[in-house]
Amino acid sequence: MSKGFERDFGMMRAASVNANSFVFFDPETKAPIPLCNSPFTLAEKGETVAQHFRLQTDSRAMNCFVESGVVSTPQGDWVVLQIITNFTAMFNENNKNSAVSKHIAFNQLLTNFSSKLITASVNELDSIIDQALAALGAFCDVDRCYIFEFSDEAECMSNTHEWVAAGVTPFIDDLQNMPTNSLPFFKQHIFNGIFQVDNVETLPEEAAAEKTVFDEQRIFSILCVRIMVDDIIYGFIGCDIIGSPYSWSAFDIEYLRRIGEMLGNTLQSLHNRKALQKAQAELLEANKQLERLANIDGLTGIANRRLFDSTLLRNLERCNEQGLTLSLLLIDVDLFKQFNDAYGHIAGDAALQKIAETLTNSCLGSDDLVTRYGGEEFAVILPNTRLDELHAIASRIIRNVKFLDIQHKASDHDSKLTVSIGMACWDPCSPRRNSVS
Known part of the structure; x- marks a missing residue:
């Protein structure tokens, strides 16, 4: 041989x-x-x-x-x-010329993926990183290239991207949420910048845990460099040789480090972009929350007088333009002062909350708006609701409030809490455009 x-x-x-x-x-x-x-x-x-x-x-x-x-x-x-x-x-080639040619080819490879990553959207990033790992693996003739990401406190690490050569077993699914402290020798070196092993058999005794993992995956040589984002270690990029030891050259280390720096810059840009998007989303949500708070009654959780006024104006304009009917219910809780005096304000607040819920459940239209108009008064805006339908809804509300069975012994009208309802219907298509009852 x-x-x-x-x-x-x-x-x-x-x-x-x-x-x-x-x-x-x-x-x-x-x-x-x-x-x-x-x-x-x-x-x-x-x-x-x-x-x-x-x-x-x-x-x-x-x-x-x-x-x-x-x-x-x-x-x-x-x-x-x-x-x-x-x-x-x-x-077989001249060593000097071969090294120069390889270095030029690598720079072309790096430039190609750098330009792709600069213009990549968030959705394209994973695919481009996978392509970069595949190109690096083929270029350096290794068996596996991968990226690991640390959790926020670096307590765990997960394999986020992996490329394997033909005939090599992928392990990405098995390498999720691995406790970092389970590989202390590796952790110590990668946090210092680089983990390089030409021959796994030469690992010291304190690397017994690492050797066990490498043996399970048939790794003979391994090279990893850390990835930094915002001056904090984000994770690491690495490559493996399966089946036989390999002496990593200075070029191998330099190539992997430069790929790691490129991805680190991209991930930092992505991190900043996501942070900005998160801040914008939080600001938007805060503004929506403020708007909701400004338009919602604090006691009952339904719309308040402010939202009632603006919604009524919008619906008047829309229904007039589209020739739709617009109906309105004004609801007053009967003898509510006497109820408060007899049962106390806590009981009064609870009663208003139950009535508000009943009003909401009694009005089934998707555009209907139930509001607390003030005190014990409520109002309901019902677009595209005719007068006959309005009578049916009002009757349903009166019945459902009575079914609440809220006792009102102080009332000389009824032993239970009741409501009175006024109705108005505006119909632009009817000869008698307005009806009030």
Whole structure:
């Protein structure tokens, strides 16, 4: 087994290597390539192969380009597959030129997503972050890229975005609301800015909890950098290598840090935008609440005289323009002073509250407005209600108030609390435009 083969594929025992040792995935859909369409099978059939794949061996996963060809020898023709991995390309190219080209490509990648994030709406942001993680993962040839967000007090952390390469198990659903203190070694390092592990096996004893988690997810190498928003740690961005150790280079750390800074700036802008929207919503709600308080009677919870006056004017204009009828009920609680004197003001307030509720339940129109006109007087505005309907509503109110069975022994009119109702109906289509009773 050659050193190059071992370096590229992480395989050292030639006897154990066969076509089944290589599993190919579509790098876009992440779906495994069926055996009948694998590069080995196609090459054996004589078909030309020239395609990008995600290749997974027992030791590692990587992006690669596979080409097929035929090599003629005195012993016969051989079908050959050339698998060009990132490792191969890295060692075959001039190191200086390769590093410069990669740096230029990364800057182009960063510029592209920076411009997208600047103009992104709140609804587009998650999708663009997912695209950025996918581009970073493919660019750096890692197996998993992700973002974690800390809770307000950094007591918990949750995986909010995740990209995984073909053939790699996603874990985002399992990594929600994780107690930060359950990974103390990681917490200590990430709060200082960076968590870098080239080989999980070299973690110290105090990182036993972290090693257990990494082993469960088959993580051999991990790199995370913190994300700051408003000078407070927001979370972190990270990437993993599955299956074999990897020595993170200075470029790897720089690329991840710059992506983290870009996302941090975006999240800070989003945070400020949400804070402004929240403040605006709270101000709007406060104004609505003030308006409600200004228009609502504090005792009964129904509309007050102020809202009655403005609503009546609006309805007069509307009904006149549209040729609709407009009716009005004026309601007075009979002998209410005597009731207060006999039972006390607390009982009087309770009685007014019950009457207000009964009036509301007795008027069923969606545009009807029940108001407390003042003291023990109530008024009801009933748009598009004819005189005959108005009589029926008034009778229903009188009956329902009596059904409340509020005792009024001080009344020489009735032993129960009752109401008297005046009615007015304005009909622009009737020869007799106004009716009062």
